[in-house]
Amino acid sequence: MLKLFYTAHTCSLATHIALEEVGADYSSVRIDFGKTEQRSPEYLKVNPKGRVPALVTDRGILTETPAMLVFVAQSHPAAQLAAMDDPFAFAEMQAFNSYLCSSLHINHAHRMRGPRWVDAEDAHSIAAMQRKVPESVGACFDLIERDMLKGPWVMGERYTICDPYLFTLAQWLEADGVDPKRIPRVVDHRRRMSERTAVRKAIADELA
């Protein structure tokens, strides 16, 4: 059985949704950032990076959302969440998810995780990073809106592992200072995602 380590309001929601979508046999374990459980000796044995998510499998522990999403899809092929036998289609999915993790999520992280990149005591630089977030996150969403979200789902007619990931990061756009009116297709995607049973179940589990 799979075991997901997650924290509410983080990117672990993407994998949580995917597990629900495929009907996986899994349990979930909450890591409380308020108690810095992600840095506890116990959790560092699970994930030496001290972050969520992490997925315990019968072969070992996986981290990094793009990898975990493909793993969930590939080990539950009946759900058809990833076109793994089509190298170009699969690469398009991977490119989308890679952009989310290395551009959109990173830009977002400069609002709350500034001390990763400047000294925590440097209030000027921390504030400077925060001020840039509406622009840098907004630019990512503009690109997704205009060039990347095919519709109705990210990759077109078929729902894939790109959809829970975009939905998860789109949770934060208002708090990041991005006007939802400028990205109506992203916001419509988010609304349709929020109506899916798997999404409701994953969120209910995280917020219970």
Add this chain to the structure above:
Amino acid sequence: MLKLFYTAHTCSLATHIALEEVGADYSSVRIDFGKTEQRSPEYLKVNPKGRVPALVTDRGILTETPAMLVFVAQSHPAAQLAAMDDPFAFAEMQAFNSYLCSSLHINHAHRMRGPRWVDAEDAHSIAAMQRKVPESVGACFDLIERDMLKGPWVMGERYTICDPYLFTLAQWLEADGVDPKRIPRVVDHRRRMSERTAVRKAIADELA
């Protein structure tokens, strides 16, 4: 035929090496950052993100190194650069490459690309980011050295698409202020990589 848009001394080298390793039928096109060709109207038609690398295929254009590396491997299966039929082994590879793009490369980028995250005129914050790079990049390399690089290749006995990517980012560690003595296994990997024919050929092409 594939066509790779690259710039010397950037992460496009990883895909360049992979193309050489599999013996791909490809051509390469240099994008000159000195002339900001990555922002030219012509190149923005290739990659609206205005970055390298980009890979033109007969089905469309791909971006994002982790996606391109898998594409090169999957479309040249004889070279066996990715264990795509083993969900866990494939996820481990993906997790490694995802860590490189979203943690190691991002931390490195704070030395040269600070204006992505603070205003370009904010000299204090730009300098503050640069000062943190030895620590933040060093922490990534420490984790790779200790927990992730199995040896002799990243994933163990078999050379995979993780190897050219690690090699590419390891080019920059001295300039990032990381003491190579603290990561002897990474440095040994880099040395062995530099002796491979495919690596020499890709570098020679980029620096010609």
